[in-house]
Amino acid sequence: MSEIDVTEVFEKCLGCRYMVTLLQRIEQGIQRPGQLERSVDGMTAKVLSERLKRLVEYGVVEKTSYPEIPPRVEYNLTAFGLRLLEIIDEVDILHQEARLKK
Amino acid sequence: MSEIDVTEVFEKCLGCRYMVTLLQRIEQGIQRPGQLERSVDGMTAKVLSERLKRLVEYGVVEKTSYPEIPPRVEYNLTAFGLRLLEIIDEVDILHQEARLKK
DNA sequence: CGGAATCCAAGAAGATACTG
DNA sequence: CAGTATCTTCTTGGATTCCG
Numbered sequence: 001m002s003e004i005d006v007t008e009v010f011e012k013c014l015g016c017r018y019m020v021t022l023l024q025r026i027e028q029g030i031q032r033p034g035q036l037e038r039s040v041d042g043m044t045a046k047v048l049s050e051r052l053k054r055l056v057e058y059g060v061v062e063k064t065s066y067p068e069i070p071p072r073v074e075y076n077l078t079a080f081g082l083r084l085l086e087i088i089d090e091v092d093i094l095h096q097e098a099r100l101k102k
Numbered sequence: 103m104s105e106i107d108v109t110e111v112f113e114k115c116l117g118c119r120y121m122v123t124l125l126q127r128i129e130q131g132i133q134r135p136g137q138l139e140r141s142v143d144g145m146t147a148k149v150l151s152e153r154l155k156r157l158v159e160y161g162v163v164e165k166t167s168y169p170e171i172p173p174r175v176e177y178n179l180t181a182f183g184l185r186l187l188e189i190i191d192e193v194d195i196l197h198q199e200a201r202l203k204k
Numbered sequence: 205c206g207g208a209a210t211c212c213a214a215g216a217a218g219a220t221a222c223t224g
Numbered sequence: 225c226a227g228t229a230t231c232t233t234c235t236t237g238g239a240t241t242c243c244g
Binding site: 007017019021088090094097098 | 185199
């Protein structure tokens with residue numbers, strides 16, 4: 001039994017820099033590393049591949065490699081990842097509402 | 103218009119160390135700093151007060167000070183904070199389900 | 205093109221001391 | 225008791241280089 005709790009999901013898959021934006025891009029259909037790198041402002045290729053690797057580890061996205069030259073790779077949200085994106089949207093709306101009340 | 107987006111909420115209020123656990127303790131009715139410090143394993147008083155300060159800034163918790171000697175202070179979840187806790191629980195359940203499927 | 209390795213700078217957190 | 229300030233240590237992210 002591994003010991004991953006919800007705290008870890010927030011810290012490793014949602015709370016670190018670029019992560020939420022990156023997930024939103026993937027949700028929008030941007031699936032290849034090169035495109036993702038260009039679409040998330042400020043994020044370098046190194047950080048991107050660290051993020052993607054972690055998201056795969058935690059079952060948030062899935063990786064597909066096509067054995068072509070040059071190599072082509074795609075990342076897609078898993079069912080879990082899709083639900084996370086819905087939750088991100090929920091928080092977004094909640095947060096906007098909370099700000100309006102002030 | 104200030105520029106706080108959902109990314110920032112995840113990075114500053116949910117994704118950093120101890121934060122989710124801290125919020126859960128407050129939800130459980132532990133409201134005073136001294137008790138919170140003792141109830142969250144490894145978290146020091148300094149980090150605790152940084153976290154609480156930030157949670158107040160973002161409207162996740164509310165602070166009440168009682169002008170007594172020795173001073174007494176309490177932190178409570180706002181409506182926004184309560185909704186965030188519900189969402190944390192959702193993610194917890196989702197994550198457990200996702201792990202079982204593997 | 206995708207990804208890993210290296211080295212360095214910046215930021216987060218631990219330890220401690222101090223104030224009202 | 226609650227909170228701040230300082231100093232040190234550790235972790236994260238930025239820049240660059242190399243490989244398949």
